[in-house]
Amino acid sequence: MSDNRVVHIDLNADLGESFGAWTMGEDLALLDVVTSANIACGFHAGDPLTMTRTVGAALDRGVTVGAHVSYRDLVGFGRRFIDASEEELRADVLVQLAALDGVCRAAGGSVTYLKPHGALYHAAARHEPHARAIVAAVAAYNGSLVILGMAGSRLLTLASEAELPTATEAFADRGYRADGGLVPRGEPGDLLHDPEQIAARVVGIARGVVSSVEGTEVAVRADSVCVHGDTPGAVAIARAVRASLERAEVAVRGFRP
Numbered sequence: 001m002s003d004n005r006v007v008h009i010d011l012n013a014d015l016g017e018s019f020g021a022w023t024m025g026e027d028l029a030l031l032d033v034v035t036s037a038n039i040a041c042g043f044h045a046g047d048p049l050t051m052t053r054t055v056g057a058a059l060d061r062g063v064t065v066g067a068h069v070s071y072r073d074l075v076g077f078g079r080r081f082i083d084a085s086e087e088e089l090r091a092d093v094l095v096q097l098a099a100l101d102g103v104c105r106a107a108g109g110s111v112t113y114l115k116p117h118g119a120l121y122h123a124a125a126r127h128e129p130h131a132r133a134i135v136a137a138v139a140a141y142n143g144s145l146v147i148l149g150m151a152g153s154r155l156l157t158l159a160s161e162a163e164l165p166t167a168t169e170a171f172a173d174r175g176y177r178a179d180g181g182l183v184p185r186g187e188p189g190d191l192l193h194d195p196e197q198i199a200a201r202v203v204g205i206a207r208g209v210v211s212s213v214e215g216t217e218v219a220v221r222a223d224s225v226c227v228h229g230d231t232p233g234a235v236a237i238a239r240a241v242r243a244s245l246e247r248a249e250v251a252v253r254g255f256r257p
Contacts, residue, residue, distance in 0.1 A: 008251035010224035012036040016054035017045035033238040035254040036064040041096035044070035044078025059109045064254035069096040070117040078118035086129040093137035113146035125153035151221040170205045170222035178212045189213035195237045199244035206250045
């Protein structure tokens with residue numbers, strides 16, 4: 001995707017991360033903009049009612065549904081590394097995936113992809129046993145599901161070796177380092193806030209480059225771009241991103257296996 005001839009890109013957001021479905025206002029607004037929804041499966045956030053309502057709203061809008069699986073860490077919102085065994089993590093991922101897919105099937109749809117959340121996302125990029133556990137869970141449940149993750153990660157490498165479909169992701173509102181990694185949360189430049197600045201950089205991402213916090217241009221491969229649903233002003237950011245992509249004649253649509 002670095003040859004300036006990108007035809008399409010997906011926009012995803014992390015959704016269903018409230019409890020009791022009483023704060024779905026921003027989620028519903030985001031579902032009118034994004035093309036894929038990473039829905040929390042109850043291990044870092046969400047609950048059965050929230051999952052059911054978020055899935056229903058996504059399917060009503062034709063938004064692709066993905067399982068946003070996590071370490072078992074409600075207290076830490078899934079942002080803490082959990083030193084689970086490979087067998088334990090495989091089971092945790094399998095249960096989350098099956099639960100969300102069951103909700104989807106009851107509503108007339110199905111889960112299309114899986115994306116790890118938070119600490120699990122970053123661990124699976126380099127932690128071989130945990131990356132293996134995710135791949136094993138997906139392979140055991142449904143080998144046609146797409147695994148969405150960071151380009152060059154162990155997770156996507158192992159998924160490809162297991163002949164599972166994969167898709168690469170970049171982040172609209174996170175800072176990038178010159179080595180292509182994300183600026184750790186809490187460090188200067190970790191998060192962008194201006195909708196127009198973010199929108200402009202996503203057009204660059206769609207064309208294969210992103211500016212680093214050091215000021216250099218970094219090559220990036222992305223089938224999908226994430227707009228974090230819990231970022232302040234997330235709806236305005238998502239709308240600005242989509243409008244900029246459309247002005248740049250980049251079609252916005254969900255990825256498919």
